Amino acid sequence: MEFKKLHNEIEPCDCIASAAEDTTTIFVRKINEPKIRERDFRSVWELGKAGNRIDCNAKCSAKGISISNVEDRNELIKVFKNSFSFAPGFHPVMCFFKLNDGAGMVKSTPSRNNKYHVDFYKCDNFSINNLTISEYLQLESA
C-alpha cells in the first residue's frame, strides 16, 4: 500500500508510523444518507478545511477519515445519539463496515466525546469498493 497522497503537503509527518491494518474490526462512519458514496470518505483536508494546523498529529488527523470502532455497540450508539440530539440533521446515519485488505491503515485517536474514535488513513488507491458494508442505522430510530 502506498500513502503518497496522505503525506503530500505535510512531509516530513509520518501519519502511519503507529497505524496498522485492521480487516476484522467493525467500524462506523456517520454519513448523510443510508447509501455510501465516495464523497462520504473525503477527509477534512480534502474538503479544504485544513486550517492552520501546526503539529503533525493535527495535520494527520485532518488528513485521516474520522471513523469509530464498534467495540461496544450500545455505548457507541449512545455517543452518537448524544451528538444527534444537538444536530439531528447533520450526518444522521451510522454506516457499519469492515475494511478490506489494502484499504488503508487505522490508528486509535480517542477524543473527549468519543473514546472509540479512530483515524482511518486511506491508501492511494482507496475507493468505497474497499469497504464491506454490513448495516445502515438511522440515529432517529436507534
Add this chain to the structure above:
Amino acid sequence: MFDAPKHKFLIKDFPLIKGNYTELITEDVPILFYGNNSYGNIILGSAVLENEEESFFRFIHVAVDNSIFGKFINQEISYRTILENSEFFFLVDKFYDDSIKEINLCTFYDLPEKYQPKPDSLLAPNVIGKGLDYEIVMKGGLSDFHQILPKDGNEVQQSFIDAIQGAFNTIKNLAFKPIVYQRPALTGSFKLNFHIQLNEQDSLFPIDSGAVTNYIGDYLSFVIKDLPKDKSKSLEISLNDSEKVKGLETQLSNIYTQTYVPIPVEIGSLLKENIKLSAERFKEMSEQIGESFSTIGVANLPSGLANDSPQLLGVISSEYKDILTEKLTDELLLEVAQNTFVEKLDSDDKEYNINIFHFNAKTGSGEANIFEGDNVYPVTVKVKTKQSLFGSVYTKSMHEQLRINVKARALKVGEKYKSLIIQD
C-alpha cells in the same frame, strides 16, 4: 436542506466567535462549541447540516448570558430550551474552507422539525479521563475588561487550592506528595491556571495515577456541579443519598485496593467530610462574586488525547453560596433534632499528629487533618498565642504538607472531632 429566512442585521461580526473557542462535541466538524464574540458575549453554537451541492456547512450561533451558559454546562437546561427561549439566533453558513458564505437571523420555529435540537440535548457526562491542569475562568463585571480587584482574585485562588486539598485528604495514605502550582494568568475574560503534580513516592506497588487524576476531577465536578443541584436537602442527606458520592467512594476504594494500601476504615465518612470542606471553599469563592466578576467557571484540561480543549466542570454563580448556606443550616437543625449536637471540650491537652492544610497566620484559624492509625479526621484548628504565626510550624505544615505533633484540646460533637485548640 431548507432556505434560511433572509433578514439583515447591523453588527456583522456579532455572531462570530473571536476568542476562547472550545469544542464540546467534535466529529468531522464541530457539533457543539462555544466562545466569545468581539463584544465579550458568550456564543454557543451547533452544527445543523451539510449542503453538498453548494459545499457549505450550516451552524447555529446563539448569544447566551453567563447564567444560562452556566446552567447549560451544569446540565440543568437543554440546548433546545435555550434556543426556544431565545428571541432569535443566527444561522451561519460556512464554506468547507471555513470562510463565511452567509449569516441570517432565525427563530427556533423557523427551523424545520428535522433540524430542531431534541429535548434531550443535554451535555453528556464526560466519558474520558481528565487531566491535572485546571483553569478558573471569571466572567462578567470587571473581569470582562481583563482586570479584577486583587483581594477578589487572591480569595478565589486560595479557596480553589484549599478545595482541591479536600480531594488530596482522601488519598493521604497513598504514596503521593501532591503539590498545586499556579501558572501564569491569562486574559479571557480573566483566567487563573493551576497544575497539580502528584509526585509519586517510592512504593512497592505502583499507583494508577490515571485513576487518581480522574478521581480528583470527578470529586471537584461533584462538589461544583452536582451538590448544589439537590437544593431541598441538608448537606448530610444530599451526600448520603447521592449515587455520585457512592461512585466516588468506589473509585477511591479501587485506588487503595490496587495499591494494596489498607482502605481507611471510615472511607465514606472521610470522603463526605472532605466534600463538605471543599464545598465550604467553593462557597467562599462564590462569596467573592460582585464587582470583579459574576460567575466563576472551573475547567479541566484533559491530557494525552487528540483534539482536546478545556472542559468546564461547572460554573459557580452567587446561587452556590445561597444553596450551601441553606444546606448547612438544615444540617445543623437536623443534628439538633437528632440530639447529637452535644459539644464536649477535653479538659487537658493531648498529643495529636496533624497536617494543617488551610491556615490564616493573622487570625490563627485554619483547618487540619488529625491522623490516628489509618484514620484521618478533618477538623478546624485554632492556635492561641501571643507570638507571630508567620513562618511558624503551622504555616510550614501547610506550605510543605508536613505532619506535625501538637498538644491540643479537642472539641468533639458526640464522638466526632470538630476542632483542635492549641495553646502555644
